[in-house]
Amino acid sequence: MSIIVNVDVMMAKRKMSSQELAEKIGITQANLSILKTGKAKAVRFTTLEAICKALDCQPGDILEYRDDNE
Numbered sequence: 001m002s003i004i005v006n007v008d009v010m011m012a013k014r015k016m017s018s019q020e021l022a023e024k025i026g027i028t029q030a031n032l033s034i035l036k037t038g039k040a041k042a043v044r045f046t047t048l049e050a051i052c053k054a055l056d057c058q059p060g061d062i063l064e065y066r067d068d069n070e
Contacts, residue, residue, distance in 0.1 A: 004064040007036045010055045025050035 011021060022032045025047065034040050035047075048059055055061075 002065055002068050003038075004066055005035055005038050005040070006062055006064055007032070007051065007055075010057050010061055014055050016055065021051070021054055024054040 007021075011018070018029055018032055018036070022029045025032075027047065035043060048062065051057075051062060052059055
């Protein structure tokens with residue numbers, strides 16, 4: 001997939017566990033895991049906003065585009 005989700009990288013930088021982040025943003029750990037592994041088909045802007053607020057980062061710190069042909 002061309003969109004890379006770097007939630008786990010930002011969580012490590014902020015020393016935050018999956019459980020703590022899931023609680024702060026109001027989603028289940030299972031849904032957070034789906035997002036972290038890149039298996040999510042979509043992410044709501046409200047969820048992305050909550051993640052950015054909880055991790056004190058920008059959406060570009062979380063989402064990255066990579067060309068599959070490179």
